[in-house]
Amino acid sequence: MKEVKKQIREFKEEGASGILFTGGEPTLYEGLPEAIEYCVSEGLEPRMISNAQKLSVEAYAKILAASGITNVNLSLYSYKKEVQERLTRTPGSFEKSLKGIENTLKYLGHANINIAITSLNIDHLSDTVKFIHHKYPQIHHFVFNYLLIVGTATKNLFVVPKLVDAELELKKTAHFLKKHNITFRMERVPLCYMGGFEECSTETRQIVKDQPYLLYLLRKKRIEKAKVRGEDKFHEYSKADICKSCFLTTICAGLDPRYARVMGTKELYPVFKNPKTIISKIHSS
Numbered sequence: 001m002k003e004v005k006k007q008i009r010e011f012k013e014e015g016a017s018g019i020l021f022t023g024g025e026p027t028l029y030e031g032l033p034e035a036i037e038y039c040v041s042e043g044l045e046p047r048m049i050s051n052a053q054k055l056s057v058e059a060y061a062k063i064l065a066a067s068g069i070t071n072v073n074l075s076l077y078s079y080k081k082e083v084q085e086r087l088t089r090t091p092g093s094f095e096k097s098l099k100g101i102e103n104t105l106k107y108l109g110h111a112n113i114n115i116a117i118t119s120l121n122i123d124h125l126s127d128t129v130k131f132i133h134h135k136y137p138q139i140h141h142f143v144f145n146y147l148l149i150v151g152t153a154t155k156n157l158f159v160v161p162k163l164v165d166a167e168l169e170l171k172k173t174a175h176f177l178k179k180h181n182i183t184f185r186m187e188r189v190p191l192c193y194m195g196g197f198e199e200c201s202t203e204t205r206q207i208v209k210d211q212p213y214l215l216y217l218l219r220k221k222r223i224e225k226a227k228v229r230g231e232d233k234f235h236e237y238s239k240a241d242i243c244k245s246c247f248l249t250t251i252c253a254g255l256d257p258r259y260a261r262v263m264g265t266k267e268l269y270p271v272f273k274n275p276k277t278i279i280s281k282i283h284s285s
């Protein structure tokens with residue numbers, strides 16, 4: 001804990017305004033509540049991304065609430081128990097996730113939902129969002145992450161949906177959320193697949209806002225630090241020749257390189273829309 005506190009102080013001295021506890025799974029770290037408390041005492045905003053499993057224990061949710069954390073993103077992949085448990089490879093995780101969300105809302109008073117987009121849940125993504133909204137109307141923000149082709153996904157490529165197959169459900173989901181004034185972000189989806197909700201692209205927002213930020217990576221007990229600007233962050237992303245004629249090319253990151261390596265870039269198509277409209281929506285939201 002001494003080392004963690006020292007690190008938190010150093011982040012503060014570097015100009016950080018908050019600390020994101022993510023993973024792996026941050027709740028597996030026993031010292032998490034104390035680390036969060038320390039962030040709060042140092043005036044840094046603590047945030048956390050969790051699978052919600054440990055928060056299903058009421059006593060733990062109370063401890064985390066008392067630590068002072070207010071910004072929590074919880075993962076839920078599907079309203080279908082069998083899909084959730086297949087994706088998490090943990091029997092019983094569906095009920096625990098729901099209980100964890102419930103406890104978080106009850107004791108922390110706030111929760112956002114993270115959904116990884118895979119071929120197992122994409123066909124009912126909009127229904128999953130509707131299920132969450134009806135069950136937990138207090139939830140006002142969603143984050144969708146297009147599955148990264150890393151780790152086990154590289155050996156199970158069937159789990160990675162093609163963009164063309166995801167397009168309709170992405171649109172239905174965005175339409176539902178907008179209709180209910182629920183904010184959301186989508187990561188690793190190029191703008192040609194986000195027609196009508198381009199301002200919700202995480203990458204585009206970072207490019208448009210071009211806010212430099214510090215990124216700390218814990219590698220083999222060593223902290224590596226990098227200063228990243230929005231536009232630099234995506235220099236490895238892939239584009240197709242067709243992107244040269246696309247009006248949105250300056251504000252679109254393109255395809256995640258790992259996706260492009262496996263699936264190619266043939267799914268991309270140019271968009272002839274004025275980027276200024278999207279930029280002004282980003283600045284006003």
Ligand code: SF4
Pocket residue numbers: 190191192193239240242243246247248249252253254255268269270271
């Ligand atoms: S065609 Fe290329 S630049 Fe245009 S929206 Fe698609 S990925 Fe982005």
